Amino acid sequence: MDRTRVKICGITRPEDALAAAQAGADAIGLVFYPASARAVTIPQASAICHVLPPFVTVVGLMVNPEAEMVRKHLEALPLDLLQFHGDESAGFCNSFGHPWIKAVRVRDAGVVAQAEEAYHGASGILADAYDPDQYGGTGRTFNWGWLPERPSRPLILAGGLNAGNVGDAVRRVRPWAVDVSGGVEDAPGIKNAALIQNFIREVIQNHETD
Numbered sequence: 323m324d325r326t327r328v329k330i331c332g333i334t335r336p337e338d339a340l341a342a343a344q345a346g347a348d349a350i351g352l353v354f355y356p357a358s359a360r361a362v363t364i365p366q367a368s369a370i371c372h373v374l375p376p377f378v379t380v381v382g383l384m385v386n387p388e389a390e391m392v393r394k395h396l397e398a399l400p401l402d403l404l405q406f407h408g409d410e411s412a413g414f415c416n417s418f419g420h421p422w423i424k425a426v427r428v429r430d431a432g433v434v435a436q437a438e439e440a441y442h443g444a445s446g447i448l449a450d451a452y453d454p455d456q457y458g459g460t461g462r463t464f465n466w467g468w469l470p471e472r473p474s475r476p477l478i479l480a481g482g483l484n485a486g487n488v489g490d491a492v493r494r495v496r497p498w499a500v501d502v503s504g505g506v507e508d509a510p511g512i513k514n515a516a517l518i519q520n521f522i523r524e525v526i527q528n529h530e531t532d
């Protein structure tokens with residue numbers, strides 16, 4: 323059966339990873355961007371991965387990293403997927419021989435289509451809100467009308483989603499997956515299990531009523 327996948331991003335604590343898995347999340351995101359309030363170290367990430375049950379995808383998120391940093395994290399951690407959330411080139415993203423997705427900040431109608439062209443090796447394109455001062459985790463939505471009606475590869479919708487608007491997002495955009503961080507938190511990096519459950523319930527209900 324077709325369904326909308328869910329990624330809970332910015333996990334910083336093992337108990338939140340477990341809560342996400344128990345609520346039915348398909349993926350968790352670990353932020354390896356030191357400037358983020360949700361950044362985790364390799365030992366913290368390792369502790370999170372250790373408690374995670376099987377069949378939950380672990381996504382390692384980086385922003386304009388040095389190649390050495392990417393290699394170090396791939397060696398140390400069981401990362402299923404890399405998420406490049408900065409201004410990385412396609413050549414750089416492809417150079418690790420590891421599956422990856424590319425995040426883009428959507429400021430007009432052409433951005434996702436251009437990224438689909440430019441980032442050929444990407445497993446998917448994550449569409450996030452544009453903010454000139456922040457690469458992600460803005461807590462803000464953007465104009466979903468700027469997204470292509472028929473994306474050429476899996477589209478992951480992010481940016482300001484929460485239990486109150488994700489149902490609408492699923493019905494209108496019909497993305498491959500939705501990604502949330504601030505909308506399921508009590509404070510940056512501190513997830514709330516009830517909010518995660520509400521979010522995932524809304525995704526399921528709204529997909530099923532299609």
Ligand SMILES: O=C(O)c1ccccc1NCC(=O)[C@H](O)[C@H](O)COP(=O)(O)O
Binds near residue numbers: 332353483
């Ligand atoms: O979450 C962060 O702090 C962050 C910082 C820099 C780059 C990306 C970051 N998060 C990326 C994500 O995948 C978030 O889930 C996505 O930006 C949506 O965040 P939110 O609007 O808070 O749901």
